[in-house]
Amino acid sequence: MIGESINFMIIGMSVVFLFLIIMVVVLRCQGYVINRLFENGAVDTQEDNNPADTTSDLTDAKKIAIISEAVKQHIQQNR
Amino acid sequence: MIGESINFMIIGMSVVFLFLIIMVVVLRCQGYVINRLFENGAVDTQEDNNPADTTSDLTDAKKIAIISEAVKQHIQQNR
């Protein structure tokens, strides 16, 4: 059974490496293609990846922001 | 079966209209009575429909109130 478990280890690590190597290759191709086709969209990590949810409808649960904004405007108009 | 489905359509639309017509009538009566009895409570749509939850206890989720308050004070201080 020890021998068998070593076999499991060999096949397991092979699959893990196979999987991640394929992933590396695919990611590189994908990055190459995307950056060729859409040149101006490159972003820094963690920037611009959450464009405001402008149109989705049920949502916009950002009442707080909206209300405080509204209050501000209301006060400004009444000056 | 087609004839039957047309029957379903007739009865279905009749009920939908019956329901909504009754609703219209009831809403009108209700509006009339309420506005007669409690004259000073009329509010604009989307205004004052969330009077602050002044007494309920477990809560304190009064972010909106708090923020609008904060904004107000901020503006007043900066005058």
Added chain:
Amino acid sequence: MIGESINFMIIGMSVVFLFLIIMVVVLRCQGYVINRLFENGAVDTQEDNNPADTTSDLTDAKKIAIISEAVKQHIQQNR
């Protein structure tokens, strides 16, 4: 059955008092020991009982984001 229910009352109230008396005693001992051993940690009620969750891991949701942001700024400032 009425007599029995009175018995339930006697035993019930005895246990409730027993429990809470023991609790009082233990709390006093505990308070005495803790305040002897760690003198400087006394806090007012409702103050300082929620020290910011500075280090826990899966949490603060956006740690990754925050960290990468911090690193970015750090690098930019040090250029």
Added chain:
Amino acid sequence: MTKYRIFLVLSFFIFMAAVTNTALSANLEKNASEKVEYEKKTVKSLIKSFYKSTGVHGFLNPDSQATSTELNAESDFSHSWGRLIMIFICILLFYLAIAKNFEPLLLLPIGFGGLLSNIPIAEIAGPDGFLGILYSMGVQNGLFPILIFMGVGALTDFGPLIANPRTALLGAAAQVGIFGTLVGAVVLTQTTDLINFSLQDSAAISIIGGADGPTALFIGSKLAPHLLGAIAVAAYSYMALVPIIQPPIMKALTSSDERKIKMHQLRKVHRLEKIFFPVTLLILCILVLPAATPLVGALCFGNLLRESGVVDRLTDTLQNSLINIVTIFLGLAVGSKLAAEIFLVPETLAIIVLGLIAFSIGTASGVLMGKLLNRLSKADINPLIGAAGVSAVPMAARVVSKVGNDEDSSNVLLMHAMGPNVSGVIGSAVAAGILISIFA
């Protein structure tokens, strides 16, 4: 003006037409309640079957839905007038919750659940209806009250109790309300023919005296699920009525001088004391009364997360999204026990009366124990704070503060009343454990 009169007349006409037709059609085809068949039908026959599916017909012909075993006058009543009465009661609950601010967080969902469970035909409180699904999801097995208790633990600061532990005795004394009511329910059963509570029923009713919602629901669902609706409504109603029930009792049992007693400021509490508290409490409960550990454990869990200070995101979830979601589900599911055939029974009236007695006894015991403690103890103790021992957090403590202020507006009792108030929660949970270990 005339325009609106026309509407009134019109609406009256439409309603009457519907009712008359329905009654007619119901009489004509009383025995046609079998599943609608899809053979060729005329519009007329379709209209007739539609009438039989209206609520108007449902209220007027309760027998068409009754199963063969309950075909009798009583179920007829509860399915027609009974349902209408319950719908009226539920709307009354809305009024009390919204206009009078009676524990709206629970009475609104409970009332709405009650309204939905009294709708004929729809069977929303049945096993396949959504109220039934919510009920079996978390009320039947006691999960929802436990989760609420976790939230309560996360919301409660036990600091005032730790600073002045002796006030826990006030919380203990107030539990006389529970056991006294147990005796009362047994006496009522023995002395009247109409009311017949088993010992389990009596125990479940007596827990109303604990003045603690989740505890009452937990015990009710374990010992007497058929009384759960009445118990829940009574418990939450009286918790809402605390500002009306308690002050006269408090004033009757104390002199003006006693009510003016000022108490020393609470000592500062070490952060470690707060962290140790839930663990100590749970260990004590394990040693003395394991049957109370589900409730006490949930309370301690929430409180440990709160005081640990290292898992704020979990504490926040317990205090907000989780407790809110569970409150909605719990309220609706408990409301399903307001169905007329369960609620409109003489037992309900008895429960309402016994619940009021329970609250009154609890308040009185707490105040009397406060007077006793004041005499025995060196430090001054205002006996009013004993009234907070019934739980009903934080309403009862506020009432104490207000009654104290009425006598001497410079007297600040709120924090002092929080000690007995939170120990009342513990005391009720312990009492609940005793009832479970005897009767479950």
Added chain:
Amino acid sequence: MTKYRIFLVLSFFIFMAAVTNTALSANLEKNASEKVEYEKKTVKSLIKSFYKSTGVHGFLNPDSQATSTELNAESDFSHSWGRLIMIFICILLFYLAIAKNFEPLLLLPIGFGGLLSNIPIAEIAGPDGFLGILYSMGVQNGLFPILIFMGVGALTDFGPLIANPRTALLGAAAQVGIFGTLVGAVVLTQTTDLINFSLQDSAAISIIGGADGPTALFIGSKLAPHLLGAIAVAAYSYMALVPIIQPPIMKALTSSDERKIKMHQLRKVHRLEKIFFPVTLLILCILVLPAATPLVGALCFGNLLRESGVVDRLTDTLQNSLINIVTIFLGLAVGSKLAAEIFLVPETLAIIVLGLIAFSIGTASGVLMGKLLNRLSKADINPLIGAAGVSAVPMAARVVSKVGNDEDSSNVLLMHAMGPNVSGVIGSAVAAGILISIFA
């Protein structure tokens, strides 16, 4: 450049190697699908069994997973090419949701659920997979759509409808889309050999014309769960396509002058009117059509919590954490009905076509009723707002506003269109109740 070409070649090579080996191993050991045994094995045999557990093998050898009862060409197709087609369709849904903003809140989870349910071997949509668990937790029993409806109630302001109740008739007229499509589905079944919808199926399909997601899911899961995937995708897709489907119909049926009609400002609505509205609506529904009360009741519950103003923390939970959690679960679970063997059938195409017809009929009826009302009523009514009667809140109302602005940029129709818009939701729920009371 060359570097990347190398990568491309390399990746192609690796893929081809995997595919070829898999195919070989599959042919060699086609009949070895029994559970892997743990006797001593060579690495080679392990590799072979591993290949048989790859998705490549799964797609190429669909028969190895088919149960004996469905071993035929059709299931073979749906398990190999069918799955690939479905995965492609799901990715198309991602594209539409993300790039075109087609109802992303539901189409992203539905699409992802569909992708997961078409994975060979993993059985994620099976009874033990997590999609299957979510499905039985809340879709099968109708709980999730009900919870969504509570959230919708908590998010909806019925003020515009209360201010101008007659616009409810526009919401009624638009329901012709539902019943017309029911007729259409029956006609299609009778006149073609390929399509065979039962009356239940037809009713479930016709509800797409209600343009209301949770209603469609509720009815679909009750009357025709096997069509749920197609119904959900059609309903949400067409709701997303409202800005494209409606304007031509609206313009074809109205003159330029009609589109320029300006409407009076809405009257102010009393706070009590808003509080009474959900209760009144529910009582009406109880009297006329109890079968619709689960849906209407959930809507009214959410709205009563909202308008009561005393349980803001519960309202906030309904509007946010609860509706979001349920949306995620519901979307994924509904997506499990996009499995190829269920979705890639001729009926799906018929559903897509019938759904489009339903939307168009509904829009047209609403606009025509708008023209009728405008003639009958003293006050001016812009017939465009009839198009908002299909529901699709608030998209349809925005479309009305935009079409109105195109004609006269000073014309503000949005609030006027909200009346028919929300009454369309009520109308659809009533229609759903009728379908349930006839067919369930």
Added chain:
Amino acid sequence: MTKYRIFLVLSFFIFMAAVTNTALSANLEKNASEKVEYEKKTVKSLIKSFYKSTGVHGFLNPDSQATSTELNAESDFSHSWGRLIMIFICILLFYLAIAKNFEPLLLLPIGFGGLLSNIPIAEIAGPDGFLGILYSMGVQNGLFPILIFMGVGALTDFGPLIANPRTALLGAAAQVGIFGTLVGAVVLTQTTDLINFSLQDSAAISIIGGADGPTALFIGSKLAPHLLGAIAVAAYSYMALVPIIQPPIMKALTSSDERKIKMHQLRKVHRLEKIFFPVTLLILCILVLPAATPLVGALCFGNLLRESGVVDRLTDTLQNSLINIVTIFLGLAVGSKLAAEIFLVPETLAIIVLGLIAFSIGTASGVLMGKLLNRLSKADINPLIGAAGVSAVPMAARVVSKVGNDEDSSNVLLMHAMGPNVSGVIGSAVAAGILISIFA
């Protein structure tokens, strides 16, 4: 001073009295464990039955609760001393979580669940207790870990991996920890008499080497639910201990020059690359290893919602209320597997040892692969970042950053370590899929 001594003496007295009486009463009425009868009873007999329901009695007389089949010395031990030991261990977990900040988000709930599950009589971890209900709700069927994985996906930025994909190989290498431990567990079983792990058990234990909580819980609940408690505690403890376990290994395997290597700044990543990433990853997983798709799919779902940018309210829910609620439920439910009779077995010690070995091997393999990559690749690669390949996000990446700074304080490795770190999560999920496809 004297006052407190009195308290100490008093409390000692009360405790001893309780214990003595309990022991006496237990001896007197050892065979009276049948259901309490409601015939007339004296207060004395009631007190006796109460004593038998105390925890003190429960600990001292474990046999009274044991079912007939397990009436032997072993269960006696685990029900008396065993439970006390476990309660002590759980309190130790609280200490580590609160004072030492050891993964408190999971170790606090797990520890509390463990405490509750070791309470005599209450049966909180039994099928009707709330821990048992939570366990069957989401741990037994694997739902909770899947939901956590969705949250992890929504919280993870795969940008650093996309910017420098080759670092994924480091995440692959670190999985040697998993499979090496599998061999180790088999060796231990073959060479010792005390330890007897089945292959399924061994596989479940080896996943600790994946250093990823939800993956370990998912595999543990599928392959070896009886070991789940030990596996969970070991996995989360070692993840918390990463700052202590890893640095010595990292320093032993690298030279000072290697640790000083500076890496190029990461390239900018296109928004579309981030959106495509989860879809690409899932398709790859479908083609190569469908058995891993439940875990990988959940991760990709969360990440797709995050990167799509059009469903922020759902992303926010996944990142906050949903993941928090599930974390609480999951922790408590997993804690129910810390019951003494399950946990206090020799296997647990073996799991603790094997888990440590797994972490060490994984770290070493990652670092060695880092050295290899550094030699093969044109661009400089600091081998330290290989240690982050074990997962334990983001702790392992921080440790890398710290060790790098110790050598050269101007070296910023954090973002570079995030690549192997997140690919370690993927690698572990793939390894988990392999284990499932072989052993489930």
